[in-house]
Amino acid sequence: MSVRELVVLGTASQVPTRHRNHNGYLLRWDGQGILFDPGEGTQRQMLRAGVAAHDIDRICVTHFHGDHSLGLAGVIQRINLDQVPHPVTAHYPASGQHFFERLRYATAYRETVRLTEGPVAADGPLAVTDAYTLDACRLSHPVESYGYRLTEPDGRRILPERLAAHGITGPDVGRIQREGVLDGVTLDEVSEVRRGQRFAFVMDTRLCDGVHALAEGADMLVIESTFLDEDVRLATDHGHLTAGQAAAVARDAGVRHLVLTHFSQRYSDPAEFERQARAAGFDGELSIAQDLMRVPVPKRT
Template sequence: MSVRELVVLGTASQVPTRHRNHNGYLLRWDGEGLLFDPGEGTQRQMLRAGVSAHDINRICVTHFHGDHSLGVAGVIQRINLDQVPHPVSAHYPKSGQRFFDRLRYATAYRETVKLKEVPVSADGVVASTAGYTLYAHKLSHPVESYGYRLVEPDGRRMLSERLAAHGIKGPDVGRLQRDGVLDGVTLDEVSEVRRGQRFAFVMDTRLCDGVYTLAEGCDMLVIESTFLDEDGQLAAEHGHLTAGQAGMVAQEAGVRHLVLTHFSQRYTDAAAEFERQARAAAGFDGEVTVARDLSRIPVPKRS
């Protein structure tokens, strides 16, 4: 049975708190795992969340600030220590190559796993598999930062009543799916488009075109909301979003499930207020989750 869920490993921003570790998010997508922004302490959070190094197929770093990347060294070493049987790809801004090199070889260890470096230098496709295409888009932050967007290809849903009306059944259904036509009946006549699911990961950034491009039509948007709206000036100065801005993006982009994260340490118990402001800014009426460390958030089922 395929699993599509977000495992939250950390939700703090620059400074961790007693209840919030530095960033870390594992997206389980069918048989693959994409680890986004492993900050300091990610290895331990993985243990607490029941996540294995074997679950990781890709490491995706948005930018090289410590709360988003200092855990890369430990994660890579753990992947090699556990002798993960499959190759692992690493995506990160090419401008930070020197930082990635330092993290990858921070200390001595025995390399047992093929790690493929795939640096990002422009908007567009960074990886493509049979199950999804992974895109990157540039964001607006004091250091170069990219967000990631995963898009599943559209499929077809066969309509049983139309198949029956044309007398198509058994092996003939497979032939029609493969060839597109059977005895004059086309695939379009007996099926409909099944829209592929979409997921986006947006971290440290001001509002910019890249945020909206990444979020467009997503079933799940994981987005930073470092500040509450009353601290909007601070957000703009430091290259971050507020809860209200995150909600506005979700509403305008047609997001189904909004996941807020990356909270400033100045807020000790403001989960309800983050959700309220996210909804109030533009009337967002989709699902909202204020992320907590070690929570598991299912990707919404197809609509």
């Protein structure tokens, strides 16, 4: 059975709290796992969340601030210690190559797993698989930062009423799906396009074109909302978003499920982020992220 869900490992911003670890997010996408922004403590949070090193196929780092990357050393060493049987690919801003290398080889360990490095130097596709296309898009932050977008290929949805109209039943249904045509009837005549699902991950950034491009039409958008709206000047100065700004992006992009995260330690009431997101006009599914929560990707419409 396929599983598509976000496992939240940490939700703090620069400073962790008693209730919030530094960042860390695992996207389960059918049989694959993408780990985003493993901050300090991610390896322990994985244990608490029931996430194994074997679950990781790809690592995506948005930028090299510590709360988004200091956990890389432990995660990479754990992947090797557990002798993960498949190759793992790591994406990160190319300008931070030296930071990645320092973290990868922070201490001595035995390498047992093929870790492929995939530095990101420009907007565009990073990987194209049968399951998804992974794209990166530049964001606006004091250090080079990229957001990521996963897009599933479009498929076809069989329409029973059209099958019946053409008298197609039983094994012939599978045949027309495999071969695309049956006795002069094409697959297009008995089906419609089923849009592939879309997932977007946006961390530290001001409002910019990249934020909107990543969010457009996303079934799930995971996005930072470090500040509340009354502190918008601080947000802009430090290269961050407010809850209202993030929600407005999701509203305009037609996002189905919005996950707000990366909260400043200055705020004690998570409900205020939800209130401001709703005040900004976002009326879809909304999650105010908490450590160790699981958020299912919305089912196809």
